[in-house]
Amino acid sequence: MTKIRDRLWTVTSIGLLVALVVPATWIAAAYAVPLTAMGAPVPGGAFQIFTTGKLGSVVKVTAIPKRNNRFQTVSSDSRLVKNSETWMNRWLSTVQAKRTALLWSSYPASIRGQVLSSQEAGGDPMSSGGW
Amino acid sequence: MSSSFLSTRSTFPAGSETLSNQDGLKFDSSRWERKRTENLPATRWFISREIDVLFVCGLAPWLAGIVFFLVTGAGGAYPPTKLPQQGLTLFFVVASLIIGESHQFTSIVRYYSSEFRNRSKKYRLHRVPIWFLYLLTVELLVLSTFNNLADWFSWSFLVQAIILNALMFAFPAVLMQHVCAQASAVVQQYCRRAHYNISKSEKYLLDAVTWLLVATGACSIAVPFGLDDSGGFSAPFVGTVHISSYTLPLAVLSALASLMVAVYVVNRGLEKNNWPPLGAVLLAVNCVALILLAVPLPGMAYVWLFVPLFFHATQHWALAWSTCQRESKRDSAVPMTMVSRIVDICKFIAPMMVLTVVVLFIPQFLKRSPMSFGNIGVIFSSGESLSVFFSMAVFYAHYFADRMVWRPKN
Numbered sequence: 001m002t003k004i005r006d007r008l009w010t011v012t013s014i015g016l017l018v019a020l021v022v023p024a025t026w027i028a029a030a031y032a033v034p035l036t037a038m039g040a041p042v043p044g045g046a047f048q049i050f051t052t053g054k055l056g057s058v059v060k061v062t063a064i065p066k067r068n069n070r071f072q073t074v075s076s077d078s079r080l081v082k083n084s085e086t087w088m089n090r091w092l093s094t095v096q097a098k099r100t101a102l103l104w105s106s107y108p109a110s111i112r113g114q115v116l117s118s119q120e121a122g123g124d125p126m127s128s129g130g131w
Numbered sequence: 132m133s134s135s136f137l138s139t140r141s142t143f144p145a146g147s148e149t150l151s152n153q154d155g156l157k158f159d160s161s162r163w164e165r166k167r168t169e170n171l172p173a174t175r176w177f178i179s180r181e182i183d184v185l186f187v188c189g190l191a192p193w194l195a196g197i198v199f200f201l202v203t204g205a206g207g208a209y210p211p212t213k214l215p216q217q218g219l220t221l222f223f224v225v226a227s228l229i230i231g232e233s234h235q236f237t238s239i240v241r242y243y244s245s246e247f248r249n250r251s252k253k254y255r256l257h258r259v260p261i262w263f264l265y266l267l268t269v270e271l272l273v274l275s276t277f278n279n280l281a282d283w284f285s286w287s288f289l290v291q292a293i294i295l296n297a298l299m300f301a302f303p304a305v306l307m308q309h310v311c312a313q314a315s316a317v318v319q320q321y322c323r324r325a326h327y328n329i330s331k332s333e334k335y336l337l338d339a340v341t342w343l344l345v346a347t348g349a350c351s352i353a354v355p356f357g358l359d360d361s362g363g364f365s366a367p368f369v370g371t372v373h374i375s376s377y378t379l380p381l382a383v384l385s386a387l388a389s390l391m392v393a394v395y396v397v398n399r400g401l402e403k404n405n406w407p408p409l410g411a412v413l414l415a416v417n418c419v420a421l422i423l424l425a426v427p428l429p430g431m432a433y434v435w436l437f438v439p440l441f442f443h444a445t446q447h448w449a450l451a452w453s454t455c456q457r458e459s460k461r462d463s464a465v466p467m468t469m470v471s472r473i474v475d476i477c478k479f480i481a482p483m484m485v486l487t488v489v490v491l492f493i494p495q496f497l498k499r500s501p502m503s504f505g506n507i508g509v510i511f512s513s514g515e516s517l518s519v520f521f522s523m524a525v526f527y528a529h530y531f532a533d534r535m536v537w538r539p540k541n
């Protein structure tokens with residue numbers, strides 16, 4: 001009886017491990033796709049994703065207009081890189097400039113929003129950075 | 132302490148008498164004391180000394196912050212190293228969800244567990260915010276299916292909007308309070324485990340310091356949304372208020388109050404030969420340092436990147452695991468096999484992971500999916516609003532559940 005119970009537990013534990021690994025892989029993939037996406041840093045801190053082009057090639061990017069239209073006409077040449085390469089620098093430069101949102105910007109739900117929406121930290125919670 | 136979970140009550144009853152001798156404090160051996168001693172965990176640490184020092188007391192964020200600081204170019208001292216930076220970013224972001232976001236479900240799952248449901252105390256007032264979340268969920272589902280019913284409920288929308296906007300507006304400050312209150316509660320837990328008794332007045336002192344730290348954080352690194360504009364905001368009778376101008380006075384006050392507590396603890400140690408446990412001291416010092424040094428120390432952004440993950444979330448996981456182990460009906464005389472340990476870990480972690488994916492990622496998946504899901508699909512595809520709603524609901528459910536589910540039975 002004990003042997004049967006032990007085997008049942010073993011089977012259950014393997015099942016639970018599978019149940020753990022599958023969603024974990026999905027989560028990892030959901031995060032990894034935007035982070036491995038190729039693009040270029042935009043003046044003002046955002047990251048523009050390019051679906052075509054080679055890694056390292058130079059593209060022209062135009063800043064996404066902000067509320068005050070400060071960066072509307074700014075454009076520059078930028079090198080195509082992986083999002084993960086610039087993500088950390090972008091995060092750091094944003095929170096250095098806006099220290100008042102440091103806790104919220106490092107909160108896991110906000111990190112999820114920043115990665116999935118490819119937008120910078122510290123902005124409006126409903127439109128950029130997510131929760 | 133409003134959101135400090137675990138034992139927020141004094142660990143020493145107000146009415147009991149104390150007798151002191153040269154070995155330190157001796158307490159009246161009352162019925163309460165015997166019951167309390169029986170409820171004490173067997174070890175001083177939640178998991179083990181090494182893991183606790185790193186992930187509960189808060190050493191890990193400092194170490195990880197230093198690694199990231201060096202890998203990303205030491206604040207511009209040299210060009211950032213590319214390959215490790217990508218790897219570190221991926222590691223951090225994935226860990227952020229697996230450890231960080233999922234920790235919220237530990238208290239939510241416990242809220243519905245038999246260990247909590249079968250308690251004699253019902254916590255009715257504490258449950259009101261959770262019931263409000265139920266109301267919002269039901270309302271969202273009903274109104275998305277039967278649009279015509281919206282007119283019937285329109286009178287309540289204003290009240291709901293005010294509550295939701297207040298919750299959204301105050302979120303960073305609430306988060307700061309949550310982090311500090313948890314740290315304070317864990318300090319008290321360490322003291323309780325080490326039989327370092329904290330009187331009611333000492334607990335009030337600890338609460339006062341915690342609230343000062345919360346206020347400092349709310350004016351410096353966790354400013355409520357909309358109050359952080361550089362132009363300030365206008366308040367009645369006061370004029371234009373710049374919230375950041377309160378940072379320095381509050382930081383000085385917090386530092387002085389923390390110093391006062393430190394002097395008091397050293398004095399108590401010297402007088403009664405009764406010293407607080409290492410875990411409590413490390414955690415308290417770390418909590419104060421993380422908040423007070425966040426603004427003046429330039430490299431603190433690297434450390435704060437890991438604070439929610441390796442200070443707050445891992446702390447919560449360790450506490451939940453420790454509580455789960457203590458409450459399990461397993462016969463402690465029988466040694467655990469590897470299989471039974473794996474089963475225990477899986478049984479503990481799997482529900483939280485599955486819930487994290489279902490609640491936080493299903494909306495993202497449906498939003499991006501080309502398939503139509505009827506009226507529900509319309510809501511899912513409406514920008515970021517649903518994922519924001521779910522994230523917010525999960526955080527506040529976790530926040531309010533925390534206030535009751537980890538309290539000791541007695």
